[in-house]
């Protein structure tokens with residue numbers, strides 16, 4: 001059974017069209033909706049949850065149309081679990097009562113609550129603590145346990161880790177993904193963090209200005225982006241004009257091998273890890289700035305005699321100084337998008 005099917009979904013606020021005919025099918029597992037701030041991610045989630053009505057299109061959950069086609073099933077009857085940005089636990093209820101909130105009265109302190117605590121990998125002792133006695137990561141796990149307790153068909157998660165610091169964010173993300181998979185629920189995870197989307201989801205829907213640019217597996221999104229926009233947004237590709245002849249293209253970075261054959265003008269999408277930075281051997285470039293991450297660093301360098309700025313990833317031990325001159329070389333075949341006459 002299909003967890004969620006969205007067809008031609010449209011929504012405007014006043015004169016602003018926020019969603020512009022979205023189509024999305026989520027069969028099972030975790031689908032991440034990835035896009036920049038303001039592109040319409042939360043609006044999509046609110047429409048699916050039933051907090052807003054669409055202007056056009058349909059939403060079906062578990063095979064049942066819940067919005068559109070002259071129908072609007074109220075939020076509470078959609079069998080959807082919702083995990084908001086900061087958990088939004090009830091502060092006056094303990095963990096056990098928070099988790100049991102959506103359950104029939106007789107089950108509110110029963111085995112289902114214990115089962116849910118176990119699922120989100122929290123010890124039974126936290127059951128009688130209040131939200132202010134939990135860490136941020138524990139609160140998000142309780143929020144997930146509360147959403148999963150009534151066994152929803154679909155779980156919606158709206159930037160659930162955004163208030164957590166980096167280390168906790170990764171651990172909580174992995175724990176939440178494990179719990180979602182173990183529960184068997186279909187999940188839609190909204191995020192603007194590409195690492196989170198690529199590492200946690202089975203399917204990634206890349207969104208921009210109310211439309212999906214590509215819906216595919218994490219590997220496809222990264223290795224086979226559908227457009228220069230997707231390549232630039234997910235993984236920070238350098239987009240460089242080139243001229244292709246078969247399996248090779250000439251560019252400001254010299255001759256580069258192509259993943260697929262093309263002829264004529266192309267836009268090359270070169271990943272930072274495909275650019276080698278060395279003191280000699282390659283195209284000369286001036287280092288503009290360096291972002292140091294500990295395990296490695298990202299270098300932005302402008303090619304001499306050109307406006308082209310290239311992003312390269314270098315190992316932590318070989319970081320050049322800003323203002324220095326380096327040599328850039330492309331290693332491995334790169335993706336090319338036909339442009340103009342070559343289209």
Ligand SMILES: Nc1ncnc2c1ncn2[C@@H]1O[C@H](COP(=O)(O)OP(=O)(O)OP(=O)(O)O)[C@@H](O)[C@H]1O
Pocket residue numbers: 013018035036037038039040041042043044192
């Ligand atoms: N109730 C509303 N009334 C008017 N405009 C709204 C309303 N809700 C959202 N918008 C506008 O719709 C656009 C999309 O908002 P939305 O919250 O869906 O984006 P988002 O991708 O979730 O952004 P973020 O990542 O910053 O949360 C924004 O321009 C926002 O200002």
